[in-house]
Amino acid sequence: MTGRDISPSDHQDKEVRKVLKKLVEQGWTLHKEGHWGRLYCDCGCSCVQVPGTPKNADRAARRIKQEAGRCPLPEDDPRRSLAGSRDEHAPSQE
Numbered sequence: 001m002t003g004r005d006i007s008p009s010d011h012q013d014k015e016v017r018k019v020l021k022k023l024v025e026q027g028w029t030l031h032k033e034g035h036w037g038r039l040y041c042d043c044g045c046s047c048v049q050v051p052g053t054p055k056n057a058d059r060a061a062r063r064i065k066q067e068a069g070r071c072p073l074p075e076d077d078p079r080r081s082l083a084g085s086r087d088e089h090a091p092s093q094e
């Protein structure tokens with residue numbers, strides 16, 4: 001089964017709980033999926049894995065916060081164009 005809502009307070013680690021709680025307040029949704037859960041952003045552009053028993057909880061909390069910070073991604077994700085197609089076209093100015 002996927003998609004069941006879970007609560008940030010279900011997480012065993014204090015640092016991770018803190019990050020999850022803040023994100024949920026910002027509109028992210030937490031679902032019971034994967035190893036422990038997945039966060040889905042409000043606008044649907046991103047999802048972030050949440051490990052249930054991270055080896056390094058501080059680092060996991062930081063990573064979750066950082067990955068969540070990508071939202072909202074623009075429809076044409078600029079990281080993609082930066083990675084591949086910088087000199088695709090000369091900019092045409094009209």
Ligand SMILES: [Zn+2]
Binds near residue numbers: 041044045072073
């Ligand atoms: Zn988003």
